[in-house]
Amino acid sequence: MFSRYAQLVLLVCPLLAAASALRVHHRLFHPSLPAAPFAERATLQLSGSGPATVAHLVLSETYADDLRDFAATAEGLKDALYQVALEHSADQDQTQWATSSVLACHLPSSTSESFTVHLDQNGNPFSLDYFVGPVPRDGACPKRGRKASAGSSPAQFRPIVNTTVVLRSPTFPPLPALRVPPPITAEGKPVEPPKEKSFLEKYWMYAVIALVALTFAPSPAEEESGGRGRGSGGGR
Amino acid sequence: MRLFILSLLAACAQALHSYEAGVTDWHKPFAGVPLLHSDxxxxxxxxxxxxxxxxxSVVxxxxxxxxxxxxxxxxxxxxxxxxxxxxxxxxAFEKDKDVVATLSGPGGAHFRIFDSTAGYLLSxxxxxxxxxxxLQEPESLGTNVAFGSEEKEENIFVLTNGHTLRRLDRRTxxxxxxxxxxxxxxxxxxxKIxxxxxxxxxxxxxxxxxSYTLHITSLSPETGxxxxxxxxxxxxxxxxxxVFILSDVNNPDTNPQIVWLEEGAIKSFRLTPDLKSKFSVVKGAVYKTIEDVGLSEHGQFVATTDDGSGRVVKLTPEGLKVIWEFSDSATSPQRSGSIYSGGVDVAGFPYIARVFWMHSLRLASAHVFAAHLAEGKGLVTGFTFPFKTGEHGVIRHVxxxxxxxxPYRVLARLALTTSTGAVQMWQQDQxxxxxEEGLADIRVAELVELPEPKIASHSDRDQETFSARVARQLLDAKDFPQYAVNFVRRFVTGSYASVSASVAPSANTSEPLSRDAxxxxxxxxxxxxxxxLYGIDSANGEILWSRVFGLGWAAQVGGQIVPVKMFVTRTVIDGDSPQVVVVTQRKANNGLVDTVIFHVDALTGDDARDKSQSVDVLQGEDIVSGPLVEAYLLRTEAGRAVVCLDEFLQVHVYPGNDEATHALEKILPSLRIPLRTGPPGQRRLTGHQVPQQVEFTGKHIAYPTWSLPFPPTEDIRAIFARPSGPVASFGKVLGNRxxxxxYLNPNLVGVVTGPPSTAPPSxxxxxxxxxxxxxxxxxxYHTVLPSVAGACDVKAALVENWLVYHYYDNEVGVNQAKGHRVVSVELYxxxxxxxxxxxxxxxxxxxETTAVSxxxxxxIFPRGIRTLTPTSTSYGITVKDIIVANENNQIQSFPRRFLDPRxxxxxxxxxxxxEWLIQYDPxxxxxxxxxxxxxxxxxxxxxxxxxxxxxxxxxxxxxxGLDLFFTRVAPSNTFDVLSESFNKPQLVITIAGLALAIAVAKPIVARKRLRERWYN
Structure with a gap:
């Protein structure tokens, strides 16, 4: 059996009200079918506030049954869509809800699903993205094998165990990194940076050491200096 | 820093050169279509x-x-x-001698005085x-400007807001x-004053x-x-x-009179300061309308009788008198209704012109009446003039x-405003x-490529005999020496087409349209x-052709054609002359809205459907009997087709031939159409798909698949998509290899939202x-921008994986200041x-579509902008600069390197x-x-x-916008053309010298080799 409390991912959500609930609905949709109303799929429990907001997806009692019904309905229908909707707190009109769709044919082979709830700047959810995975790169329906029989299809829509819920807040545009004004003193004058020391000021000690070394160094022997003089003369 | 200076130097090198100004660009200033709803x-x-x-004289x-x-x-x-x-x-504006005074803003909030000859703002x-x-309806109600009479001409009297009169000094x-x-x-x-x-x-x-009742107040001009x-x-x-006040400047002793029409009778009331006199009635006929033709200060106006005849009524010391009736001015199917207009000559005498269109002769006619001529009996001179109604619509104002x-000769100049927005000056019949002031109001435009110039050819070449061909070729061969000389000269001097030269055609325009090198x-x-619809030459801004949209069945009731989209459905690459489709909404005056498609040849303006003559109005095809929701260009194997979605989401395809329909059916499963839906204030983005099956109407009907509502405080302001240009490189190689x-998701669209227009500003x-x-x-990607007092002024452009947006930030944060900002975003x-x-x-x-960094x-941007757009080139290799129309009425380019987000x-x-990245500077x-x-x-x-x-x-x-401006830019310099200063003769001389050296050295070397063999 799968866990009724799906494993979750949390995201920074500073403004979200603590412990509020959102209802997520679902249905199977195909243009040739009469438009079915959405059925409740889960409740999104949000607890905590700020960075610690945690979202729990509490599945509804009828979830597994609904899936079984959907599987039966989707049988033989090409391009049937599995739609997930976020209930609008102020609007009972289902056409006004945020709706996200995936191809129903991807559901049987899916091993993970993800919900992304988008929040506005005040932390109120307004939209929902729903994905199942894995989905082939071209998004095409998997080709049905010869062995797949009609009888086994109702079991194909199994609830997906690996569910991720992400809350996403809008970003704000980056701010231009302005140049910092020069620091000023209490009198309002710009602080003058300390003047860089001159070469002598910095390295006088080495010069002194060198000078001392030269001064106190034993004077070279007479012959040696004479020899050097000859050598140079020979060079010419 | 050094690199920054270097880059700046490089930027200078790419700037506009003075010798290119006015050669590679052109500018057509306009004033806009005259406002005609109010005198x-x-x-x-x-x-x-x-x-x-x-x-x-000016207009x-x-x-x-x-x-x-x-x-x-x-x-x-x-x-x-x-x-x-x-x-x-x-x-409102009012003129007097050397000044023009204007009132503008709600209720006439601003008053300005201009110099009438140079347009200087004097005060x-x-x-x-x-x-x-x-706010009144019409806007001009409750406002008026009047200049003081002769002795008090330094005064201007201004009425604003319907109840405030001021006396202002004319100079200050x-x-x-x-x-x-x-x-x-x-x-x-x-x-009125x-x-x-x-x-x-x-x-x-x-x-x-x-009804309304007259209310009159008399004031002292000195004290108020x-x-x-x-x-x-x-x-x-x-x-x-x-209702108007008549007076006579040429006869100041006559008391002014108020004139109005009441139940078919012209009534008047003599104005005296104490406002005590009785009203009188002009007898003789039942009148339908009375019209102030701009001569109320000369005591004349036009009254139209029940049968449509126009009469001139004049203020005399004895009262109002009918002094003239225009002959043949009664309503008739032979001619259109008359437009009356008044004007004065240099001496200040009034004239009244009557202009009408004669259906039978297809000519416009003007009758000009001068009351003071023919010893005061009045004189009418008439002339017809060949107004081109097929090109300019109908005359709206004169x-x-x-x-x-x-004596007995009147010359009239008429300034006409037409329904297509043209302003014309006719002097008699010339x-x-x-x-074309309508060009100040372009809704949609496209640039269409021209075909290559055709080389002169003999059309009967296929049929000519062998001997004839030999004879012709011998004849042609006489030009060979000249050709050879030209070839050598061209080869040596390198006088090829220049990128900084004008591409405008020479004065003789007999050559067919063709592109330059x-x-x-x-x-x-x-x-x-x-x-x-206009075809404009991008080389010099001249109008090549123009067509008037026909109204179709709505011609009976009148209406307006509003262009919505324009698509190039055939280009020169497809082999034939290019064609353009304009998708329009026809708003008939009976309230019906239809979607009409016009299809023209882009080179000549001819109807590509061959339904209308080139001298006539252009006839369109009613593709949808109802308003349009969205239109797209569909590129299929069978060519390009236009797909329109109506309000019931039915899919219409143009042209409606089998090829286009089959091509559409082939790509239907892959079509994903995001549409703006919902009532204003709560607009949302809804995705649609189109099923393979057609409904009983024979049309495919799109169905919604997903829905993206925006937060309740936001409404869609604009949707922008990525231009469909080629992408040269799919990645960016960094310095560390x-x-x-x-991120090149082909379905990516940008949406700008803002507070609903119905919401109170906050x-x-x-x-x-x-x-x-x-x-x-x-x-x-979702980012929130601040609004300025509840208004959003966000301009954005998306190209490849690069989003650039501009906004005004009025929030003052830590180390931040108010100002215009531009944000550069790249998605990888x-x-x-x-x-x-x-x-x-x-x-x-x-x-994986959400895996984006x-x-x-x-x-910080120097100033506000009106619009921005990235440059586009044929292969997308050249760096993309951003071209901006700024608030200073300039078009400016901003190099990509400065906007690089990295x-x-x-x-x-x-x-x-x-990577040529330069250090960040805010x-x-x-x-x-x-x-x-x-x-x-x-x-x-x-x-x-x-x-x-x-x-x-x-x-x-x-x-x-108001003006037209055209230029060309080379964001990465013209790297694919030799520079103008390239020294071609030097190259030729060097090669020639080397060839000579080889020629000289070769026998010497050969001899040397021979000798070496002989003696070794």
């Missing part, structure tokens, strides 16, 4: 005396583009124009807070006195149960004290258009100026000039909201920018370098320097060398279109 703003002649005693007009303009009557050039701010609508006065201005605009009606809450709205030497009369209407005031028993049903060079010359096809792969309202996957509704695949996801071919259903940086905050490392340099429009004033630009040339390095830029 106080419609075109009028104005003659002012110059210092040398001569007088010059003054306030326009729909909110411009006050003066055209020279002689040649139609723009003498001057004054651009009013968008929230400061011109509601500007704010009469009241625009927020307290009363200083207020001398002001009078406000004591009971402002009453239903009296004053609307008449200044007499001793009294100022104010005429207003009081609203009573079913009320002399008398009161209601006068009258029952006026048509409002102020049929202004007249007349001259009387000798067209003096014509201005580099593809700089194109046809700009533009459709205006005044029902006209890793690669960032561009500072907490926010604007947002979204990047949405249009195939599934996934939000890829995956979550880091070398994370390749092949997003360009990824299905929207895959979760965002690089963004903000810069500019390092510190000194660039060797690796970053290798302020984008406002480089005047990059103002593409140099000294032109490119006013009120609404959109900029960029289009590739044949040269990869060059992008063509066309800006339209």
């Amino acid at each position: 106080s703003t419609s075109p009028v002649f104005h003659r002012s005396k110059r210092e040398d005693g001569q007088s010059s 003054l007009s306030a326009t729909q583009s909110n411009v006050l303009a003066a055209y020279h009557s002689v040649n139609g050039s723009l003498a001057w124009r004054h651009l009013f701010e968008d929230d400061d609508n011109i509601i 500007e006065t704010r009469l009241h807070d625009p927020a307290s201005g009363r 605009g200083e207020v001398r006195w002001g009078w406000t009606a004591p009971d402002q809450t009453s239903l009296v709205v004053y609307s 008449r200044v007499m030497p001793s009294t100022v009369y104010l005429l207003g209407l009081t609203k009573s149960f079913a 004290e009320v002399i008398n005031s009161g209601d006068y028993p009258s029952s006026i049903t048509s409002g102020l258009s049929e 202004a007249v100026e007349a001259a009387n060079p000798e 067209l003096q000039w014509s201005r 580099f593809g700089f010359r194109k046809v700009i096809v533009a459709a205006t909201s005044h029902g006209k 890793t690669t960032l792969y561009k 500072d907490s309202a926010a604007c947002s920018i979204y990047l949405v996957d249009g195939g599934k509704g996934t939000i890829i 695949e995956g979550y880091g370098v070398d994370d390749k996801r092949r997003s360009s071919e990824l299905s929207s259903l895959s979760n 965002v690089y963004e940086q903000a810069y 500019r390092p905050k510190q000194k660039p490392t060797a690796e970053e320097a290798e 302020v984008l340099p406002d480089d005047s060398k990059r103002v593409l429009s140099h000294n032109y004033q490119v006013a009120k630009t609404r959109r900029i279109i960029t289009s590739p040339a044949l040269l990869e390095s060059t992008s063509l830029v066309f800006a339209y």
